[in-house]
Every structure is written in structure tokens, then in C-alpha cells.
Amino acid sequence: MRKPGLIDRRSFVKAAGAAFLATLSPRALFALERSDAVYASGFRSPNGQFGIGLVAEDGTFIDRIALPDRVHGLGHSPATGLSVAFARRPGTFAVIFDARKRAEPIVIAAPDNRHFFGHGYFSPDGRLLYASENDFDANRGMIGVYDATDGFRRIGEFSAHGIGTHDMTVSDDGRLLIIANGGIKTHPDFGRTKLNLDHMEPSLVLADAATGALIEKHVMPRELSQLSTRHLDLDQDGRVWFACQYEGPRNDTPPLVGHFARGEALAFVSLPQDITAGLANYVGAIAVNRRDGLVGLTSPKGGLAVTLDGRSGKVVSTTVVADAAGIAPALSGFAVSSYDGHFQAMQSPLAWDQHIVRLS
Numbered sequence: 001m002r003k004p005g006l007i008d009r010r011s012f013v014k015a016a017g018a019a020f021l022a023t024l025s026p027r028a029l030f031a032l033e034r035s036d037a038v039y040a041s042g043f044r045s046p047n048g049q050f051g052i053g054l055v056a057e058d059g060t061f062i063d064r065i066a067l068p069d070r071v072h073g074l075g076h077s078p079a080t081g082l083s084v085a086f087a088r089r090p091g092t093f094a095v096i097f098d099a100r101k102r103a104e105p106i107v108i109a110a111p112d113n114r115h116f117f118g119h120g121y122f123s124p125d126g127r128l129l130y131a132s133e134n135d136f137d138a139n140r141g142m143i144g145v146y147d148a149t150d151g152f153r154r155i156g157e158f159s160a161h162g163i164g165t166h167d168m169t170v171s172d173d174g175r176l177l178i179i180a181n182g183g184i185k186t187h188p189d190f191g192r193t194k195l196n197l198d199h200m201e202p203s204l205v206l207a208d209a210a211t212g213a214l215i216e217k218h219v220m221p222r223e224l225s226q227l228s229t230r231h232l233d234l235d236q237d238g239r240v241w242f243a244c245q246y247e248g249p250r251n252d253t254p255p256l257v258g259h260f261a262r263g264e265a266l267a268f269v270s271l272p273q274d275i276t277a278g279l280a281n282y283v284g285a286i287a288v289n290r291r292d293g294l295v296g297l298t299s300p301k302g303g304l305a306v307t308l309d310g311r312s313g314k315v316v317s318t319t320v321v322a323d324a325a326g327i328a329p330a331l332s333g334f335a336v337s338s339y340d341g342h343f344q345a346m347q348s349p350l351a352w353d354q355h356i357v358r359l360s
Contacts, residue, residue, distance in 0.1 A: 038062065038099065038360045040083055041326055041337055042071035042353035052085055054099055054359075057330055059346025065097055065105065072118035073167065074357040079126035080148065083359060086131065090115040090188040094131065096152055099359050108152050110144070113137050115188055119167045122148070123209070124174045130209075132165045132179070133157070136187045141165025143177060143212065158212025162203045167231040170209060171238060176262075177212075178240055179205040182228040183220070184247070197247050202229045204242060206262060218266050227254050231283070235310050236290040237261070243283035243297060256283050257297060257308070269313040271306075278304045278318070284354050289329035296334040298324040300354070305336045326356030 037057040043064075044050055050070050054062040072088040081102075086094045092115050097105040110116050110133060120131035129146040141160030146152045160168075162181025169178050183202030184194045202225070206216040220227050226248035233241050241259045246252065253276050255268035271279075280302035287296045294316065295308040305324050307316040323339035337343045337352040 036331055036360075037335070037358055039328055039335055039343075039356045039358050040074055040076075040085070040099065041343075041356040042067075042074070042085060043350040044070065044353070045351075046349050052095075052097070053350060053352070055343050055356075057335055057344065059342075059344040059348075061346075061348055061350075065095075067095065069093070070353065071095070072353060073120070073355045075119075075121045075129075076357050076359050077122035077126035077148075079122075079124065082122075082126065082148070083357065084120060084122070084129060086116045086118050086120055088353075089118045089192065090134070090136075090186065091118070092116065094120065096129070096148075106152055108146060108154070111154065114142070114144075117141070117164075117166050120144075121169045123170055124172060130168060130170065130177060132160065132168050134165065134186065139163055139185055141179075141181055143168065143179065143207075158207060159214075161205045161207060161214050161217055163201055164228070166229075169232060169234060171234070175209055176215070177205075177207040177209050178232060178234070179207060180229045180232050180242060181205060182230050182245075183225075184228055194247065197226065200226050200228065200247065202227060202244075204229050204232070204240070204260070204266070216262065218260060224254055227256075231286045233286055233288040233295075235259075235288045235295070236293070241286060241288055241295050241310075243286035245283065246281035250281065252281070253277065254281070256281065257286070257295075259313075269308065272315060275304075275306060275315055275318065278302045279306070280304075284325065285327045287327045287329055287334060289334060291329070292333065294333065296327045296329075296336075298327045298336060300324050300339060305334070307333060325352050325354050328356045328358045330358075 043053045050067045052065040070088045071085040074085045076083045092110040117132040131144040133142045143158045145156040147155045164182035164184035166182045167180045181203045183200040185196040202220045204218045227244045231243045239261045258268040279299040282301040285298045293310040297306045303322045305319045305321045326337040341348045
């Protein structure tokens, strides 16, 4: 039985209403066509309403899609032009949309006794959508598989081979699922409360995208067992870059970012002490700019955005960004958003959520 207070498909569509299906305005279509890069992010407006905002690279607001509740992570399929936004944990809906609104949005719901973990990713050909999910009664992370050619019908699931599954992605050839298991036990009966901080089990997993079979599992070393592996991205060589949030004592200064490739052990990046302190033991988002060979990090707790060289791991630049939230590759470097309404150099009354995705 679905837990009280979690939104289902019927109530979602009712709450979204006509605004959800509004056509793209001529002004917005003009802005889309003229923008070299377009981004999407969840937001909360001053009146408390939620939605997805479309933004040009310079921060110019293009259009919005109204939503009845908060979303977290987003994914985009260049093959089909479709994007997806997942409800914030422990939400039970995801919405698939076309930024140009050439098709009506599709709302999918997590199965009973499951909720989404806020992230998912399309297969390279756009035919499948993978979603990180929580089987909360069995205390195990799962990857739901949805058929994009059949209305995003749920056609299967795989074990995530860990607990507290959060971000995940797919290799460029479509053969591997790369999964960040944060290692934190939660249950919707307790909201977002973390139930096992004294015995966390964070890990990074490579699994077969066709069968879900485990290929590699990298467990955090014992001394870093409270280092929750949360977000990840791939560079041009298929190397996995991951970012962490530390659940241990605040005066500890563990490494917060690292990388690995198939067949390799985890390698942590040794950042200067002032940068580690500035990240406040919390990297909220990570992104790779493949063209420039850069890795970007944001910390809302530290109010900092950091750019690393993707080859050496050396710090290229740091920028103070109060409430730094999302980060995504730009035409040069990265686009950064904030909880207090900044997107690049532009300020809006919208509170941007933790992640942004580049759509073009």
C-alpha cells in the first residue's frame, strides 16, 4: 500500500492542471531557438509553487512547467529530445517532458512500497529509462527499468547492489550502469531521517545494463565508512568522477571527490586544505565538461563552486556562490545555479533546486 502523503499519478495530474500542458509561448520558442545552451532545473517560486524552469546559458528565464511538488535530479536524452525530472526523495513521481512541448508530458509513478531516490538516466539510444529506487521494506536499492517506446511502462528492475542508492548513469556504449549507493538507510515512515549513520555502507557499483549483474563493487574504506557516495558523472574517456557528503564529525576533513575506471581501485583527489574546508564536508553536485576536460563541484553548505582539471585533479578556479546548487557543462566551463535564485549572472525570484541539466 502506498504510504500516506506520497503523491500518485492521478493526484499529480489533477494538481498540475492546465498550466502543465500549456503550449510554448512565441517568446519562449524564440529564446530556445536563439540560445546556444538551454538548461532545466527544478524550482520553488515565492508563492510556494513548484515547477521546472528552462533557462538560457546567460541565466535568461525562458519558460516553466508547473508541478504540484518538488523535483530533484534531471536527465536528458539527446537521441529523443526528452528529459526527465524525479521527485525529491521520498517522492513517488517522475515527469518526462519535451522542452519544446512537441509532446504532452508523461507522469510515471514508483511501484507500491517503493519511492524514487531522485535520479535516473536514459540509455544512449533513448529507448530505456533507468531510475534509482528504494525498496524500503527490504532495505535495498533498486534500479527500475522503463520502456520509453511504450509510454514509459515499467518493464523490469535490477538490484543496485547496495543501500541508499542515489545518483546513477549509463556508459556511453549503453553496456554499463554506474551507481552511487550512498549507504544510508531511510524509510518514508521517518521522512528523510538517516537511520544508520553508525553503520553506513557506501559504495560505487558497475553493473551490466542488460541483466543487472554485478561487475564491480567499490566499498568505501573502513576509515571512510561515513563518506556517502552521492553523485557522479563520466568524462570523455568513460572515467567515473564521484562526489561525496560526509556524515561523520564536522571537524574531520575526509576527501570529498574521486574517480575510477573499470578494473581500477578508487582514487581520491587531494584538494588543498582551504578548498576542502570550503566545501564543508558536502559536495551537492558534480559535472564534467568533456570538451574542456574539466570537473565542476558545488557545495551549498560551503557556498563554493570549484573547477578541477580532469587530468591532474588540480584546482583550476574557485568561486564563492552563496547557496551554490546545480552545476552543468557550459560552452566554456560550467553553468552554476543557487538556492537563492542566481543562475550564472542573473538573479530571479525562483529558488533553484540542487541540480541542473543541459538540454542542448
